Amino acid sequence: MNAEPATPSPAEDDSPAAPTRDAAASAATSAADRSNPADRLVTTEHSIDLPGGPLRYRAVTGTVVLREEPEGGEYGRASAYAEMFSVSYLARPADGADGTAADTASRPVVFAFNGGPGASTVWLHLGVLGPRRVVAGDAGSPVGPPWGLVDNPETLLRDADLVMVDAMTTGYSRPVPGAKHDRHHGFAADRDLIASFVVDWLTRHDRWSSPVHLAGESYGTTRAAAVAARLLERYWVAVAGIALISPVLDFGTLEFTAGNDRPFVHYLPTYAAIAHAHGKHEGRLLQDVVDEAEAFAEQEYPALLAAGLRLGPEQVAEAAARIGALIGVDPDWVERADLRVEHMAFLAELLRDQGLVTGRIDGRFTAPAGDRNAAQMETDPSIDQLAPAYTGALNQYLATELGYRDDVVYEIMAGRVHPWSYQDFEGRSVEVATDLSRLLRRSPHTRVLVSHGYHDAATPFHASEHVLAHLQIPREVAEQRIRVEYYEAGHMMYCHEPSRLALSEHLADLVRGAVGAWSERSDGV
Known part of the structure; x- marks a missing residue:
């Protein structure tokens, strides 16, 4: 991976209000800055060698301030309520291409997040999706320190721009100064926060014409189904695809009560x-x-x-x-x-x-x-054998290759999100099968990739199969727009090299709109 010198953030398709690299990468911010939150972004240029030639891309790393209109009868200007951390990877035009705005606007964009609740997106980010991946080893051969990164020729950036976003209190995402974390620690609040982030990102980057995809892992699949429904019903954004990796769509199928x-x-x-x-x-x-x-x-x-x-x-x-x-x-x-x-x-x-x-x-x-x-x-x-490699590699990567530092700890796994509120499901099972069914009925172009690890004892594949078989959708919708794949590994199947390669290709099929691949899937519902 070749990293070019960092450049100031206000460049072409970046946020127009982004500060310079030096400001964004400072180790600490003053109390005055914190009382008046502002975006803190740093932009770096990179390239990765692929079989077909180099892939040049821009990484935009840091926190953006989300704002909301006040509740009540009287209108007021939107006020800041959350600082959301993400890393966006934006492919640059190939040599000789004109790189017009229209070309960029038609390129798919994938918003990815892990689950927990309380897990940052380091796992999908450095495990399978991003242009750099961690060398963590596998069962029976975990890698010890020093932990490092290698180029990822199978990165989904080949086919789509990527946005790795951390949910509230995970990674560097935090409420604005003076606000409480727990406002966002619950199913509905978390869903609405991520949906707002997606809309904000599309606006900042002039990408409202891009096919939007969501990729979630574990509780991130619960989030993905809920966010996809929220985007359609609140903002009229119809996602083109959803990747459900190690899914949990109905907690009643796997909670021993x-x-x-x-x-x-x-x-x-x-x-x-x-x-x-x-x-x-x-x-x-x-x-x-x-x-x-x-x-x-x-x-x-x-x-x-x-x-x-x-x-x-x-x-x-x-x-x-x-x-x-x-x-x-x-x-x-x-x-x-x-x-x-x-x-x-x-x-x-x-x-x-x-x-x-x-x-x-x-x-x-x-x-x-x-x-x-x-x-x-x-x-x-x-987890004990994999998490240290992801933690060490991520913190080193952010500071040295992406040029971003913060004055708080990057929360790989944040226990502080608990208790997590499920008040919307009082007296019944927590489930998003209803959301997914409703979305697939209303959005005729949305397709779903479901990825199961056979050895996953956190979200068992048979529970997911059961939920998918009982979605309230016509049989032909299930057959034509839901693809189910299996891997000889666990929850994070990408730590197993053959599974990582297979998953990478299946994700690429999703964002490429490879319809034939859906009719030839390895299994179905």
Whole structure:
């Protein structure tokens, strides 16, 4: 990656009010500046070598101030309420191209965010989407310090401009001075904030003609579906595409609460896949194991759980033996669990005889157990082994290559967002399947890519399959505009090199509008 000297921000398609690089990159800002918030942006020029030639691009990094009209009957000028941090990557015209405004305006733009709630967008940013990516390693071979970055020839910037935005209190995003963080810590407020950011960005960059795409991971998929609906219903912005990476569209399908048997059913195929990764199905193909587990989860398992005490001892023992064989654990343990295997318990049990716990974000990862008798895993080895590389690389990248520094900590994972408000769903499951269904009915050109990791014990693929199969849309809409893909990795499947390459190509298909790829998808709803 070749980085050219930083340039002042007021240049061509950048924000007209952006300060110079020196102002934006200062290590600290004065109290006076903070009391009167202003955009703090820095622009740098870069290039990356691709097989077809160099890709030149501009990075615009920093915080912009969002403003809102006051509530009530009397109109007043809009006032500042949030400082949102993002990194925008804008492709430059190829040598010999005229680079007209019309050309730029027709180029797709992808707004990407992670989830949590409380996760910054470092994961998608440096894991798969951006022109630079972190070298973090994979299960069994995590990379140690010093952590660094390499060029990403598969970057989605080849096909679309990228905006990596951090939700409130994550990254460098903060409320304006004097305002409280928790105003934004909830489903509806977060949805509205991100939608406002998208509209603000389109206006600042003269990109209202660009096809708009959203890419979310984990809770970011919950956000993406809600934001897409909000953009259409509040601002009449119809997104061209939505990438749902490791999705959660209905929390009721995966939250283990009293009286709710759905998570036990939906997690079982994931348990089987993780058991396969650890040699519990020796000699069998992963797909065969998953197919058997899904068939059991869809046909026999619900009836067994529904029967409850009506099952006789022999029936219980038989069911426990079947489940134990599928998920690689002792049938007696399954029977003691009343045939209901909770995911944190499973991750502690699967490799207990080896003194290991298994990853939740990615079940291929393991670590030594602290208490080998513990009922649940102490910590998640997949996050423990990946997060330091992303943290170190991101902070170094912002300061040295993108020339941006701030006087607060970049929050990779912000526990301060909790408690997260779901007051809009009082008395019912948190879900955005309704939003997604409504959007697909109203917006005939919106297409959806759904990406699942087989070894993801945070957002199990079978739960997502169930929700997608019950969207309130015509069958032909599901067949023609929803594409479902699977990867032999976990929640952040891009840490697995073959999966990263496949996901990159699937995302490119989405923004290219490759209709043929949708009819040839690997699976459907």
